[in-house]
Amino acid sequence: MTKTYCLELSGDYACFTRPEMKVERVSYDVMTPSAARACFETILWKPAIRWHVRRIEVLKPIRWINLRRNEVASVVSTRNVETAMKNGTGGLGLYIEDDRQQRAGLFLRDVAYRVHADLEFLRERDPSATAMKYQEMFERRASRGQCVNQPYLGCREFAARFRLVNAPEAELAAINETRDLGFMLHDLDFSASADPQPRFFRAQLESGVVEVPAWNSEEVRA
Structure with missing residues (x-):
């Protein structure tokens, strides 16, 4: 019920934000599995399928850049949204000039990855369909460069090609670099409660390749 696909993702900039950095944005050294999964889902997502990232290959040397950007300091409050829904009207706008702040960030630049992921078909979600239906759908879209939303590398402003x-075996090899990447975000767990909980794993870059453990393995920790 599963089939493995490979996407090459590249871009001028990337930021896979470390959650422990509270104010400034600092990227992980390498793309996270959750960011990779999101790229596959921009091409195809349906209730009857799940994407499981298995391997991330780094194709270009890890390079950094410091940038300062203007960002909006706040978000529209949930209470205002609920009031507007109840009354049928309300002010939900944010005025950038009044709510702007400048933040520094340590981002990646000139990145390229080759990501391997399994497409799992959940038959109970669509009993009348087959796995081949969704496999052909993804292959058709990906080969034509079609997507529902433009894939991005961590932040939406960093669009990905x-x-x-x-034939991944016929492509150029990953970079020849090995290092300990520390604990990296695997993905968010939505099963325990309404508030999603992050789960992490100890990431190792071995000859330019990060092997991603299965979600239910002992290597993935809350």
């Missing part, structure tokens, strides 16, 4: 790789 993507290419379906049909």
Whole structure:
């Protein structure tokens, strides 16, 4: 019920934000599994399928850049939204000039990855369909460069270019670098409560490749 696909993702900038950095944005050294999964889902997502990232290959040297950006300091409050829904009207706008702040960030630049992920078909979600239906749907979209939303590399302003790789073994090898990446965000767990909980794993870059453990393995911790 599963089939493995490979996407090449590249871009000028990327930021896979470390959650322990409270104010300034600081990226992980390498793309996170959750960011990789989101790129696959921008091409195809349906209730009857799940994407499981298995491997991330780094194709270009890890390079950094410091940037300062203007950002909006706040978000629209949930209470204002609920009031507007109840009354049928309300002020939900944010005025950038009144709510602007400048924040520094340590981002990645000139990045490229080759990501391997399994497409799992959940038959109970669509009993009348087959796994091949969704596999062909993804292959058709990815090969044509079609997507529902533009894939991005951590932050939406860092758009990603993507290419379906049909023969990964014939492509250029990953970078020849090995290092301990520390604890990295695997994904968010939505099963325990309404408030999603992050789960982490100890990431190792071995000859330019990060092997991603299965979600239910002992290597993934809350």
